[in-house]
Amino acid sequence: MVFYHVIVTVLGYGIFWWDSQIYISLARDVLWLIFVIISAIVYRKKVLEYLKKWKKVWLWLVFLIVFSLWISFLNGQSLTNMMIGIKYGFFYLIVFLTASFVWYCGIKKINMKEISWFQYLLIWIVVIGFLWQILKIIRPEMFMNIWYGKFDDFYFGANPPIYYLTGFEWTTRWQWIFAGPNNYGYFLIAFLPLVLLWWNTGIKKLKNIFKNPISNINFLYLGLWILAILMTLSRSAILGMALIFVLLAKDWIKKNKKAAMIIWIILVLGIAGLSVLKWSSTVWHIQAKFAYIWEIVNNPLWHGLGTSGPAVHHEGTMLPENYFMQVMLDIGTLWFIFWAVVIFQILLVFKNIENKFKSEKIDQDQELVFLQWRRLYMWRSILLVIWLFLHVFEDSMLNYIFFVVFWLTSGYLSQLYDVKKSLNIKSLFSKK
Numbered sequence: 001m002v003f004y005h006v007i008v009t010v011l012g013y014g015i016f017w018w019d020s021q022i023y024i025s026l027a028r029d030v031l032w033l034i035f036v037i038i039s040a041i042v043y044r045k046k047v048l049e050y051l052k053k054w055k056k057v058w059l060w061l062v063f064l065i066v067f068s069l070w071i072s073f074l075n076g077q078s079l080t081n082m083m084i085g086i087k088y089g090f091f092y093l094i095v096f097l098t099a100s101f102v103w104y105c106g107i108k109k110i111n112m113k114e115i116s117w118f119q120y121l122l123i124w125i126v127v128i129g130f131l132w133q134i135l136k137i138i139r140p141e142m143f144m145n146i147w148y149g150k151f152d153d154f155y156f157g158a159n160p161p162i163y164y165l166t167g168f169e170w171t172t173r174w175q176w177i178f179a180g181p182n183n184y185g186y187f188l189i190a191f192l193p194l195v196l197l198w199w200n201t202g203i204k205k206l207k208n209i210f211k212n213p214i215s216n217i218n219f220l221y222l223g224l225w226i227l228a229i230l231m232t233l234s235r236s237a238i239l240g241m242a243l244i245f246v247l248l249a250k251d252w253i254k255k256n257k258k259a260a261m262i263i264w265i266i267l268v269l270g271i272a273g274l275s276v277l278k279w280s281s282t283v284w285h286i287q288a289k290f291a292y293i294w295e296i297v298n299n300p301l302w303h304g305l306g307t308s309g310p311a312v313h314h315e316g317t318m319l320p321e322n323y324f325m326q327v328m329l330d331i332g333t334l335w336f337i338f339w340a341v342v343i344f345q346i347l348l349v350f351k352n353i354e355n356k357f358k359s360e361k362i363d364q365d366q367e368l369v370f371l372q373w374r375r376l377y378m379w380r381s382i383l384l385v386i387w388l389f390l391h392v393f394e395d396s397m398l399n400y401i402f403f404v405v406f407w408l409t410s411g412y413l414s415q416l417y418d419v420k421k422s423l424n425i426k427s428l429f430s431k432k
Helices: 002-015 020-042 044-074 079-089 091-106 112-138 140-144 181-200 213-231 235-248 250-255 257-277 279-298 309-313 323-331 336-359 364-376 379-386 396-414
Strands: 164-166 171-173
Touching: 020 044, 020 091, 044 079, 044 091, 044 323, 044 336, 044 396, 079 091, 079 309, 079 323, 091 396, 112 140, 112 181, 112 213, 181 213, 181 235, 181 364, 181 379, 181 396, 213 235, 235 250, 235 257, 235 379, 250 257, 257 279, 279 323, 309 323, 323 336, 336 364, 336 396, 364 396
Parallel strands: none
Antiparallel strands: 164 171
């Protein structure tokens, strides 16, 4: 991940020209798809078995993309704009499903050692992230030598700044190796539920966390992770973090309503303070959302792929700062239903996985994978909030870091349920 970022910075902004980033990113995507095709050839006997469980998701996704290309063609969009629209609108779904296929076909068993390696990887990601940010302050010339820009705001096509600056007296924001602080914040909150699962293992009461060295390390690690979220100064990331704690601490909140209320007041004041600190951004977000609500009301059909969201860095003209609006502007409010059906079909597969683990006996390793998958699965609630404020899939690195991991485990776990016992639509809304 770090290596890829440095390659993009050095080649894309230094040795060649900034447009070459697009080709580097495209080359990475092509290599991933080649890997998927090779997997399909090697495990061709498993393809039909996989499709029995995942075919509805694939069929709806293909229908969504084909329809989106068709209406974009009718609106006179260029092929380039169509590809850009897919990248920013639906490519994460393609990464989702190809990853689920790879693990379904290729992995028969996940053991405790492999899970531990992933845990250590996340630990080192946040530790290296802190060292990386500190080094930018004390040795900025080193980063200048690999074509980083000065301390500044983001400007598309310009060299990436050493630190992003915002609001009052140009306050610095952490973004590590991501495209920006918001993307880094999303990565951190996406894996936070998993970090909390590891931290909480074996700890029954808060007073016990310092009784052994492992607990001390886990506590320090969790503290660094939360501090990194705060250092992004991303309001949506902080709100997403709060939502995670609410989802994981429902029982505590019921028993400690006054303390929970105080925490919420502090949180609201904190986000309000950030909104004042980043006042120009706050005003822009509010104006953009109201402006494009009226755009959708007045033109409810479609504009074509590549006209909204991060596509404004190319030939797009509309930046609603809201993923739901972005999809509606590209393919229309009525056909937004197609996108919703894809998500709905994914949730049906997930419901099957959950029912499998509730009703049948599984071994210890499978149970651990399931518990970690359940924590990653919290994205469905978090995204509903984040999508209101951001187009988080602007950074394609996020697609691979989070969604590949999540869907690899989803593909593995989907091996275990019987397609003959698949659920009907009503079961998706049944109480757990």
